[in-house]
């Protein structure tokens with residue numbers, strides 16, 4: 044019992060200190076461990092297994108749209124990074140520089156890739172000659188490095204895992220279509236698999252990617268009312284193509300520049316899973332992404348037949364689900380806490396009395412609802428509960444987001460909301476960067492996106508009062 | 522026809538210049554492309570797809586033995602790398618050093634991991650307390666960097682992809698068992714999936730891994746008679762544990778050092794696939810690793826019904842195999858060359874006459890055997906041919922290796938074989954490093970391994986004539 048208390052006591056409650064709650068969960072659920080390399084985290088087996096599940100499912104979606112995987116070098120020569128002016132300005136301040144190989148100084152410094160546009164551009168300029176070579180739809184799964192001052196597990200770290208897709212197209216229309224297509228792949232994946240509803244929209248000029256013509260984003264609302272940019276898709280137009288001379292001969296034998304896109308999603312999204320679904324007992328993982336979906340916990344496991352029954356259930360359920368039996372010599376209470384901390388979607392309790400009654404107890408992680416089921420129909424009942432939990436989690440996250448989305452018509456309202464009600468603010472905007480800066484200075488909120496789903500809230504910019512051009516989402520963000 | 526000639530003409534023949542043949546195949550089969558980063562290659566979709574297949578199948582084998590995946594930082598602080606003396610001596614001369622983050626010089630240099638023993642040791646020292654925490658069976662899939670002077674695609678490059686497994690155990694016996702277990706996983710995978718037979722054995726003191734107590738290896742023979750070290754498994758004993766203070770309390774509450782292993786296989790193995798199975802028309806891929814197993818090539822594809830039939834076959838065969846239809850407007854001859862260059866195991870030719878006769882022609886890539894099959898039983902026939910091809914390839918590779926394995930009883934024989942008959946040499950050895958050095962100086966051959974399957978060839982060392990302790994394999998190696 045002392046032990047049981049300890050496990051729960053070690054998590055700070057969300058309401059008391061959300062940031063500390065997050066750090067506690069990440070550590071106690073054994074997702075990450077710190078290393079002696081400043082700002083770099085170790086992904087432990089449980090954290091990495093979540094990433095493997097994300098990777099496998101997202102990769103399959105990419106491939107359905109014709110995307111192929113490649114692997115590019117992790118180093119970028121300084122001269123290559125400098126070829127596109129906006130791009131180098133955006134990234135040079137935050138890259139790690141390799142200056143020596145063994146004992147020898149290098150003739151040219153190499154940066155560790157913060158992103159690989161420049162490498163893909165050089166590659167494309169070598170392999171694209173004719174319209175027959177287009178489109179190129181390449182992606183890579185790798186790690187990238189950004190020299191951040193302050194870091195937090197998953198949300199911001201010096202090195203992180205991600206995928207970066209890079210495509211080249213014959214026409215501007217095709218590039219724009221691909222940009223939106225991949226944004227939709229991300230949004231659908233987040234909703235259907237991670238149970239996180241997303242706002243889809245365009246970034247402002249100020250917030251767009253270094254070198255992009257346009258950046259699109261999916262934005263999610265965390266439990267504490269802060270926004271998290273969860274995936275981005277960029278249309279580069281022919282800007283990089285001109286800087287790197289990526290040309291093809293069209294059907295009329297004319298030289299043309301290609302049009303490019305890139306799009307990425309990273310381990311950051313694991314931070315979203317934690318902060319959207321977690322509670323004061325720890326993680327809550329959507330069934331479709333959970334490394335373990337069912338934990339069978341034998342009660343009175345030393346009684347004859349109990350463990351055998353638990354293993355039998357595991358074999359039966361193992362055909363359709365990822366199942367484990369906790370047959371350790373810890374107390375059931377401790378096992379419950381541990382399964383809750385790790386966010387395992389359902390636990391199945393089975394003891395001597397249950398066996399006698401030919402039943403078991405299914406307990407949902409999210410609602411803690413207890414469901415007594417006959418052992419004869421445990422497979423179908425488990426499937427039902429997991430499916431219900433998956434859709435309930437999405438609905439709950441959507442309800443939370445909608446309840447924390449506010450409308451502001453002037454700065455007074457805006458500031459009041461920011462100070463009293465953390466969440467998204469919908470407000471009209473003249474699209475002038477000056478207003479964006481003013482809002483940030485006064486409130487700490489940034490423009491999250493100009494959503495595809497526009498609403499007409501008012502005629503005037505929330506900040507300057509001039510005629511508004513667009514409705515935007517605003518909020519404090521990770 | 523001119524085009525067709527061109528594709529084949531561009532490969533140098535193996536007999537003329539094996540190294541050039543290799544380079545040509547790697548490039549023409551579109552496995553890799555060079556980048557402006559010296560010694561770093563780009564893995565193109567076809568090359569990366571082979572790696573994905575290797576990764577998926579090998580990872581499943583690892584997991585069957587209880588291994589879990591993690592991800593460690595790509596940087597190692599200089600002070601951490603220096604903790605184990607032999608290890609740092611082995612690797613420091615060939616690492617890339619990061620000295621600046623953005624514009625700021627770092628207080629301590631970071632090396633880009635050449636291998637991650639030191640990081641895993643630090644991690645293990647943090648998370649292992651009790652015998653209950655053991656064993657730890659972790660693995661990661663990542664890229665590593667070694668500052669090589671000369672590089673060749675797959676065989677030796679500055680950056681390469683690999684997996685590195687790192688385990689910690691309570692006893693020396695358990696660590697030794699795991700070392701051999703993983704060596705067997707590699708050898709079985711190479712034989713069963715890649716159709717490459719392996720010699721399993723122990724490395725000499727001179728050839729072992731920096732910091733290891735013992736290194737075990739699997740060695741393959743390439744078509745040109747050179748050896749390729751294809752995977753290694755190291756037993757560290759408690760050497761790293763002592764250097765990094767990784768201790769646990771045993772059941773009697775006594776502090777004990779853990780015993781560790783590590784084991785790795787890299788994209789180098791793709792070089793082995795090329796050099797063991799390839800021929801003068803290009804790659805020959807074992808069916809179990811081929812990204813495309815069947816290429817359907819329609820003949821007279823403009824004739825009504827031909828393409829429809831080709832797609833119908835694709836749908837039928839696609840249930841069991843990875844199938845593509847080459848419906849491009851290239852000539853069939855060009856398509857044949859391309860399919861051969863890429864080593865696609867079988868092609869299926871189908872034209873108007875075949876359709877009328879309710880048949881198709883299956884052509885094996887390795888033997889070029891043509892097999893006429895009824896369309897009614899095309900699934901079972903394709904399965905049969907692929908299976909036969911897979912086992913024939915292994916048998917052919919084994920026969921080639923055995924035919925190129927020689928016995929030497931003295932240095933005269935040794936030198937004669939080296940000069941006239943490229944291949945493995947089996948010879949007795951006193952286990953003195955002086956003899957290993959002499960042999961290398963005189964012949965260029967190195968000790969490949971002391972095989973588990975020992976033979977008594979002679980009483981005396983092939984080099985010094987003193988009493989022999991062991992039979993070893995020798996050869997020139999990549």
Ligand SMILES: [Zn+2]
Pocket residue numbers: 472473474475478504505506507508509
């Ligand atoms: Zn304004």
Ligand SMILES: [Zn+2]
Pocket residue numbers: 950951952953956982983984985986987
């Ligand atoms: Zn000797």
